[in-house]
Amino acid sequence: MKIFSQDIVFGSANHELSLGETRENFSTHSKLNIVTTFGSNAQAEEFLTLLETSGLTGHGGAHFPVARKIRSAMQSPAGGTVVANAAEGEPGSAKDAALWQFRPHLVIDGLLIVAQLIQAKRLVIWIHNDERASHRSIVEAIKERELAGSPIHVEILTMPPRYISGENSSVIAGVRGEAIAPRYRLDKARPWGLGNPSILSHNSETLARIAMVRKYGVEAARSHLLTLLGLDRRTVTEAASSDTYGQVLSKTSGNPPTLFGGYGATWMPWDSIKNLQCDPATLRATGLSFGAGIIGVLPVGSCPIVETGRVLTWMAGQSARQCGPCFRGLADIAQRWNDFATKAISADDYHTMLIRIGLIPGRGGCAHPDGTIRLARSALTLFSDEVEKHLEGKCEYEHSLDFLPVPLEVATS
Ligand code: SF4
Incomplete structure (x- = not known):
């Protein structure tokens, strides 16, 4: 159960130029009829159990269990904030740009679902100020919903494009109006900002997957967006958990060094990667991290x-x-x-x-x-x-x- 029907190609240096998909507008998206509300607490609980069963973890890099994070926020009084984190800090990654430019309403549905679950009153999209194409698509999406008689009240907060401005505690500080910088915490893998009231931040792909699970069930959590680095391009592709990296990058030959995960991850020999499954949980069990899903096979000629x-x-x-x-x-x-x-x-x-x-x-x-x-x-x-x-x-x-x-x-x- 995939989000995209084909790969999306971006230039190597920005998110403005892309080839592949066509943008899904609200008229087309609404035919999916993804239900973002819950008629009762029992229905909400049923969905949270489904999310748990799906094993969905956050796609920002830390891969914290999504249902557990939402349940923690539900312990706080109603009236909190949900943030769609579209600040793609890794220059190698283009998956957030792909989502916001081509399936913005899917991410927004995920945002609405989480807002319903924790009874949030404030919805925020957090995005770098140089992500112009994504920003245009978000504004267009909000207008499309308004024109269709389904208005949503979402704030778009922009900030300079820095690696750390998409980090969980930076996002929450920024949403609170404080300096956008990480906050010290002992356990860096745990979400931050769950309090009174909660500010719950989710990565854009995580929200899209939540909406997909709502519509299609647990199978929708079993594929993942990857960004494949090339000399002049970044290709966003979607792999099933059962796919190996060798299947995704089928043209790779020999044993080239490969950047695996992102800029805070590792160089590895291709031979040690090619038979691994594109699945955060499987990788974690072998001591590796899926990270931000970036894969870069070093080309001949690059030191x-x-x-x-x-x-x-x-x-x-x-x-x-x-x-x-x-x-x-x-x-x-x-x-x-x-x-x-x-x-x-x-x-x-x-x-x-x-x-x-x-x-x-x-x-x-x-x-x-x-x-x-x-x-x-x-x-x-x-x-x-x-x-x-x-x-x-x-x-x-x-x-x-x-x-x-x-x-x-x-x-x-
Ligand atoms: S919080 Fe400290 S470790 Fe983290 S980016 Fe800032 S200076 Fe670096």
Whole structure:
């Protein structure tokens, strides 16, 4: 039971250019007749049990069980807020853009369903201010519902495009009118903002899946959006839980290094990925994370050390500057890594970089530095041959091809 009938292709650097689907307007969407209300508490309970049975987890990266998160918010008094988080922090990901540009009403139905369950009085769509095509589609969707006699009252809140502005506690702080930055919490995997009244934030795909489960049942939770990175494009595709990555990327040959999950995830050899199922729960059982669903097979001509350095630089620049190990530590590591990538690092500086890489995990207020260090460590492990060559001042890539999408203004600063 899939959301899209075909793949959607975006450019590598923005969400404006896309090929594939046509946008579903409200007239077409309403024929699905997805019921967003519940006639009684018993009906609401029945749906929550269905969500639990489906095993649906959040699609933002943390993969927290959705029904449990909603049930926690239901403990608070009515009158809270539900947020559709459309702030796609990962430059490699385009799945939120695909949803909002082509099936906005499905996400809105998910928002309405959750609002009903927790009896929220405020509905918010949280989106970066450079997501113009998605923003246009959202405004159009709200107008379409109004013209059809089914008005909804949703606030659209925009903010600058930063990696951490889509992080759960940043979203909730921003919705409260506070500074948009992560809040410190001991258990970084647990949702934040459940209180009195609750602010419940869900990723856009999570909301779309909630609406799909409402319409089609548990099977609808068993497919997942992936963004496949190419040199000049990002392709949003949908895989069933039973599909392997080898089936999704059937043209991949040899054993190329592959970025798996996102910029806070890992480099892995393709051979260790290709037989894995595209399923967050199965991956978790093997100690891996589905992450934001980004997969990037490194093309011939791109140096993995240079590519990792580009991402580390960008991730360091995305720190909310609240915690020293993140703000100063990541910047220092990124600087040393780039020296190393361009063959200008001394053995002492390289050694210092390794020590600092070992010191940072667990010392930030949020998981941002942990993810960044995870990527660096996986590169050091998988690319040990390239590391040796760089330390000897030899890189086989005279002009490394830029592959991983990194926003231009940061990449060149
Ligand atoms: S770890 Fe970094 S991004 Fe997270 S709260 Fe601290 S400074 Fe901000």
